Amino acid sequence: MPLDLGRTVLQIDEATQSIGRDIDDRQTRLTKLLEGAQGVSNDEAITKSQNSLDRPYMAAQITEELIGSKPPNQYSGNWSTLSVDGSHIDVDRHLPVPCYLINMGGCILSYGDTPYADFFNEPTLATTREDLYLSDPGNANNEELISGPLLGILRSVQEIEYLVEKIQDCPENQPLLALVDGTLVLWGLSGQGYRPFVRNTILAERFFPALEKLRRLAQTRTITVAAYVSLPRTTEVTNAIRCSLCPFESSLCQESCSHHRSRREPCDQANGFMDRELFQEILEPYSRSPVYKTNPTAAQEYYGEHQVYFYYLNSGNEIARVEIPQWVASNNDLLELGHSLIVEQCKKGQGYPVAISESHEQAVINGSDRQVFHNMVLEALERQGLSSYTSEKERSKSRPWL
DSSP states (O other): OOOOHHHHHHHHHHHHHHHHHHHHHHHHHHHHHHHHHHTSOHHHHHHHHHTOTTSSSOOOEESSOSSOOBOOOOOOSOEEEEEEEEEEEOOOTTSSSOOEEEEEEEEEEEESSSOEEEEEEEEEEEOSHHHHEEEETTEEEEEEEOOTHHHHHHHHHHHHHHHHHHGGGSOSSSOEEEEEESOSSOGGGSTTSSOHHHHIIIIIIIIHHHHHHHHHHTTTSOEEEEEEESSOOOOHHHHHHHHHHOOSOHHHHHHHBOSSOBSSTTGGGGTTOOHHHHHHHHOOTTOBOOOEEOOOHHIIIIIGGGOEEEEEEEOSSSEEEEEEEHHHHTOHHHHHHHHHHHHHHHHHTTSSOHHHHHHHHHHOOOHHHHHHHHHHHHHHHHHTTOOOOOOHHHHHHTSOOO
16 A cells, blocks of 8 residues: 555644644753853863763864854965765665665866866776775684675765875865865774774775875875765764763763763753754854864774764855865864865855866666666676576566556
């Protein structure tokens, strides 16, 4: 029986009415939260956020001030931006051949006296056992199939590696903004979801060497690097305010708070807010927040000198999160250059970096592409005289029953 839309719409109406009733209360609480944050000294915020690891929520580490707004510097001169993005087709158990496809796409856009644009993409098919599995060098019997979330993580790593590779094609005599879509924090590797050899293979053998190559390239030419997160749902700064306002010891915090809610005043003022809601109230168009250090357990344990910092940016249309490596955060010239050039990208893209939009168009694999790929695999098998069986469930989807 299909979805009962009549019953569904009644529930949707009831839910939206409840949200509407909460708007005034949320605005009052948000105003009170920001007023409280403005009353916290920088030293107190820095100290409390640095000692927040034993609290039941993840709070950003304050490096400058708790909240604030900084306008961009005006940049005039020649410059380029490089952006890469990726898309993939996962391992499909309905196909007779185990395989996945990663498509890398991107663009180089140069501005100034000699405008220039280059667009590119590169598909890579993985079919061998070495490509399909991560193996434990200490025990050949330990393997992890690269599929699902793990394939998404690997693709993110390949995006950074591809970014490094394509820098050599960019003009050397002008500043370069290197952009990726998404985050520099491989959140999926946090916790106990993967065995140690998986984390080591991805981080120590692939991800960190790519970040280190970026850092070394930036020592030979002017490069600033950033990862751009549209519509972020993170709460690290909200939790830093929560931590800064909290008058209680962390042991009591463990009893009365969870990772997203508190049952005590004044900490409960932060309940339910995302960082972007705070900065929507604070940031003028194209201004950014102070720089913060992200504080996930995975970063503390594994990232070493490749710690990730971030700030929030009013792009003109939304509050975005911009993540940067430690070596950019600690270099004020590169930090301000990145802010200025990302603003220019957002202006050209009507509130979103135009280079990321273009790289997405080069990388995206749409539904028809996926079906064509599926058919190409089956046809290639048939040309070789090999079986091209599939599951009965897959066959049933392609033929009507009634």
